[in-house]
Amino acid sequence: MSVTMDDVQRFEAFRPRLEAIAYRLLGSSSEAEDAAQETYLRWQAADTGLIEVPEAWLTKVVTNLCLNQLGSARARRETYVGQWLPEPLLAGDPMLGPLDTAEQRESVSYAVLVLLERLTPAERAVYVLREAFDYPHREIAQILDISEAASQQLLHRAKKHVAQGRVRAEVEAATARRVVEEFLAAATSGRTEPLVRLLTEDVEAIGDGGGKIPARARAVQGALEVAKFMRGLFKPSPAKLGLVGGAVEFHLAAxxxxPALVAVVDGRVVGVMCLEISAGGIAAFRNQVNPDKLERATGIWAATEHDEPLATLG
Known part of the structure; x- marks a missing residue:
């Protein structure tokens, strides 16, 4: 079928939403872009004159492409070198999608994206479409070719799994930013005790280097062990500086x-540390240092303004 300019414009107006849906489902910006582009190719090949509700049609296509992708992605992650973590997105990235409601902000938080990996593809799809994009169950049922009752059941199970994985209530953003600043000061002090005081007893630290940057193959757990690990992680050495290409600036960003710590070398993002902060202290560190998962972050970083670094190592 020949595509008209109106068809192209209609799709491009909806592309950001498709990419935002795909990112929440796949945890990867490049895979989200690929899913949106494949949706466009199918839009080109379709008889658009027969499509009564284009947005619903496009959402159905991209969601089912992502569901197919999730099966192969999980198989690839079984052979992934080290821990697999989603790709973080910095503030200002349109792929974050809508952030108007508490549910939307929660659904794109790094902690929840990690938890979504535990869900079945169908549970994940219903959770994303309902919580992040406010689709009614009637439309979700049509997108996934299931009944409304099944959609409601899947959402109930998904929310239960997410709630079980998040046993602590998060603190306000201003408090979280202060804790991140205190953590960086403690981590660069070379002392363990100030770090321990900022952590929960069962804190966990996970890093994703993708086999390209050294990262612990297993999570570090417990306040004292994590504090020792962080003290070493933030201790500069010629080997570390050589690995990343120079002095590292640490910025407080989103x-x-x-709130998160963004590590930057000569304008290039070399790490994003996402912290899960509760009233009892820092409950989790998830550190993304795989260069393949930081290319988009570097582009966003270069295109947006940011504050002066909180600390520089090297």
């Missing part, structure tokens, strides 16, 4: 709508 990743996935939560």
């Amino acid at each position: 990743a996935n709508d939560r």
